[in-house]
Amino acid sequence: MLGIEILLLIPFTWKYKTLDKTSKTIYYYLISSIVFAIGSTVIAKLSKDSNNMWFFAIMYFIQFLILSLFYSAVIKNVKIRKAINILPIPVLIVFILDLLKLEGIQNYNSLFTTLRSFILLVYAIIFFLQLLNDSELIENAIFINSLADFWYNSGLFLYLCSSFLFSLTYNYLASRGPLPEATLSISFIGGILQLILFYIGFLKLVKRR
Amino acid sequence: MSFVEIVIIGAIAMVLLGAMVVGLVIWQQKLVIQHKLTIQNKDLQLQRERLIAVLQGQEQERKRIAEDLHDEVGAQLSVLKLNLGGLQPLLKTGNGEAERLKETKDFTDTIIQQLRFISQSLHPQALENLGLSHALDSFCNLMNKNKQVQITFKTNDNGQAQAIDKDKALNIYRVVQELINNILKHAQATTVTITYQHTPNQLILTVADDGNGALVNSLQQSRKKTGSLGLKNIESRLNIINGNINFTPGTPKGTLATITVDI
Numbered sequence: 412m413l414g415i416e417i418l419l420l421i422p423f424t425w426k427y428k429t430l431d432k433t434s435k436t437i438y439y440y441l442i443s444s445i446v447f448a449i450g451s452t453v454i455a456k457l458s459k460d461s462n463n464m465w466f467f468a469i470m471y472f473i474q475f476l477i478l479s480l481f482y483s484a485v486i487k488n489v490k491i492r493k494a495i496n497i498l499p500i501p502v503l504i505v506f507i508l509d510l511l512k513l514e515g516i517q518n519y520n521s522l523f524t525t526l527r528s529f530i531l532l533v534y535a536i537i538f539f540l541q542l543l544n545d546s547e548l549i550e551n552a553i554f555i556n557s558l559a560d561f562w563y564n565s566g567l568f569l570y571l572c573s574s575f576l577f578s579l580t581y582n583y584l585a586s587r588g589p590l591p592e593a594t595l596s597i598s599f600i601g602g603i604l605q606l607i608l609f610y611i612g613f614l615k616l617v618k619r620r
Numbered sequence: 621m622s623f624v625e626i627v628i629i630g631a632i633a634m635v636l637l638g639a640m641v642v643g644l645v646i647w648q649q650k651l652v653i654q655h656k657l658t659i660q661n662k663d664l665q666l667q668r669e670r671l672i673a674v675l676q677g678q679e680q681e682r683k684r685i686a687e688d689l690h691d692e693v694g695a696q697l698s699v700l701k702l703n704l705g706g707l708q709p710l711l712k713t714g715n716g717e718a719e720r721l722k723e724t725k726d727f728t729d730t731i732i733q734q735l736r737f738i739s740q741s742l743h744p745q746a747l748e749n750l751g752l753s754h755a756l757d758s759f760c761n762l763m764n765k766n767k768q769v770q771i772t773f774k775t776n777d778n779g780q781a782q783a784i785d786k787d788k789a790l791n792i793y794r795v796v797q798e799l800i801n802n803i804l805k806h807a808q809a810t811t812v813t814i815t816y817q818h819t820p821n822q823l824i825l826t827v828a829d830d831g832n833g834a835l836v837n838s839l840q841q842s843r844k845k846t847g848s849l850g851l852k853n854i855e856s857r858l859n860i861i862n863g864n865i866n867f868t869p870g871t872p873k874g875t876l877a878t879i880t881v882d883i
Contacts, residue, residue, distance in 0.1 A: 539645045548649070549656050555649045565642040572638030576631045584624060593628045601635055 416444045419606050422613060429620050436481040437563050437609060443474050460517075465510065468520040472506045475499065475527045478567065482534040485560045491537060498530060519585065524578040528571050535568040559619070562612030566605035573601025672860055679743070679790060686743035694735050701728045737762055744793060752789040753816055756796060760814060763800065769809055771800070775816035784823065784883055791857040792825065792881060795865070798854050799827045799877055807831025809874060825879040828870050836867050836875050 423430065423438045430438060447470040454463040476499055483495045502523075509523040510516060542548065542555045555561045577584075577594050584590055621629075704725045711717045740746075740762055747755035753775050760773040784792075796814065803809050809831030817824040858865055863881035870876045 536641075539641065543645060543649055543652070549652055552653050552657060554646075554653060556646050561645075568642065569635065569638045572634040573631060575634060576627050580623075580627050584627065587624070591624055591628065594631070597628065597631045597635065604635075604639075 415603075416441045416448070416606065419610055419613075420445065422610070426613075426617060429617070431559075431616065433481055433484050433560050433563065434613065434616055436477060436484065437612070440474060440477045440481070441609070443470065443477055446470070447474070462517055464519050465516040468506065468510050468523060471520075471524055471527055472503070475502060475531070478531055478534075481563070481567075482531075482538065485538055485541075485564070486534070487541060488537075495534065502527060502530065514582065519581045521578055521581050524581075525575070528575045528578050531567065532571050532575065535564050535571065538564045539568075557615055557619070559612040559616035562608045562615060566608030566612070569608065570601045570605035573597050573604075668860065671856055675791075675857070675860070676787075683743040686739045686745075689735055689742070690739040694732065694739065697728060697732050697735065701725060701732065704728060733765070737765075741797070747789055747793055748786070752784050752792060753818070755789070755793055756814060756816060759793070759797065759800075767804060769804060769812055771812045771814065773814045773816070776818060788861045788881065788883065791861050792823070792863070792879065795854050795857050795863075795879060796825065796827060798850055802850055803827070803829045803831060803875075806834060807875065821882060823879075823881045823883050825881075827877045827879075828874060830870065830874040833869050833874055836869055 420438075420441050423434070423441060427435075427438065447467075450470065451463045451466050454466050455461045479495055479499055483492055486492055486495065505526055506520070506523045509520040513522055514520050538560075542558070542561060547553075548555065548558075577598060584594065704721060708718065708721055708725075711721060740759070744755045744759065746758045750758075757773045757775070760771040763769070763771050800812065803812055807829050809829035812827065812829045815824075815826040815828070817826075854865060858879070858881070861881055863879060866878045866880075868876050868878070
């Protein structure tokens with residue numbers, strides 16, 4: 412994604428022992444983002460045709476699994492949790508089909524990526540709705556902006572919003588020549604916002620502890 | 621507009637919408653909690669009003685009973701005492717009738733004293749006529765006549781301090797009454813000192829005893845229980861008049877209760 416996740420990784424690593432289950436998932440997500448950023452650059456330089464699209468697809472799938480763990484931990488509804496735990500299987504099938512058959516190793520797997528982004532957006536909205544209707548929070552007058560999970564979810568939601576349309580149209584845009592700079596800028600803004608919100612979530616967690 | 625431009629505008633719109641959703645979620649939940657807190661405050665207010673009404677009803681009933689006892693039963697007993705006094709010269713001496721009559725008269729006197737005590741406890745007339753400081757002083761004198769514990773009353777009120785609201789004064793009086801009852805029941809004290817300090821904005825009352833000091837712990841424990849009526853009564857009354865009470869161990873022994881009320 413951006414590589415600046417390393418900066419955010421410092422406080423997360425520093426306070427690793429005090430992190431709760433969901434914060435640890437976000438920590439792993441940050442590590443995967445760093446691996447993604449470094450890996451894709453290295454592969455692009457090492458490979459003959461500078462193609463790292465297969466690595467993109469694999470990392471997107473790994474991140475999907477990590478974020479599924481996050482949502483499985485924060486969403487309380489048993490049925491939805493069950494669906495979150497089962498969904499990686501059909502997504503894996505789509506991932507393999509798209510990577511090996513539909514769009515191939517050489518192309519950006521927009522079908523799989525869009526499906527992944529869409530599912531994660533739905534999870535994020537479900538979590539927002541859950542927070543809005545959480546009677547425990549209302550009874551105890553706990554504002555959701557004091558919860559780390561809310562900020563993590565907001566960060567993910569904003570980033571997914573910024574990248575969703577590009578995931579869908581990436582191949583088409585790429586086929587028309589170099590990608591417009593605006594697409595990268597929007598993705599970067601989304602990514603930076605995501606990291607800022609993650610950091611706010613981290614601070615809330617530290618404050619609560 | 622080209623397709624690329626549409627995608628870019630769409631992406632920007634999605635980011636903005638996403639940010640709006642996050643903002644709206646925070647705002648909506650804040651509204652819900654604020655609404656809930658408003659309802660809770662209204663409930664508390666309603667409970668407070670009910671409590672005030674119950675206590676006022678209780679006080680009115682006490683006043684009525686106290687007046688009935690004092691004005692009717694008390695007056696009748698006084699007439700009885702006078703009649704007994706009138707019989708004394710008419711009695712023949714020798715068979716112990718005069719002694720029996722004197723005993724009956726003394727017994728009537730005791731009943732009248734008891735009746736006054738009950739009537740005063742039910743509704744302190746001095747509170748209405750002379751104010752809180754004098755009413756507490758009179759309460760101490762009354763208690764000293766009837767109990768083993770020596771109660772001393774000290775005040776800085778020279779009679780020129782501003783008058784305390786009648787309802788507030790009555791509630792403070794009841795709190796002190798309840799505290800003294802607790803001391804008599806549980807503290808095994810021999811002396812109690814009530815200090816009355818009056819400033820333009822605040823009234824500070826301390827009730828210090830030289831008892832076993834068990835009152836501090838028992839009060840802390842009874843605070844957690846649901847059935848502890850005495851302390852609940854004290855707290856409810858102080859809550860109504862925006863006062864508070866603090867219990868600390870006395871020096872060298874006993875318990876010191878400090879009541880603070882804004883006036």
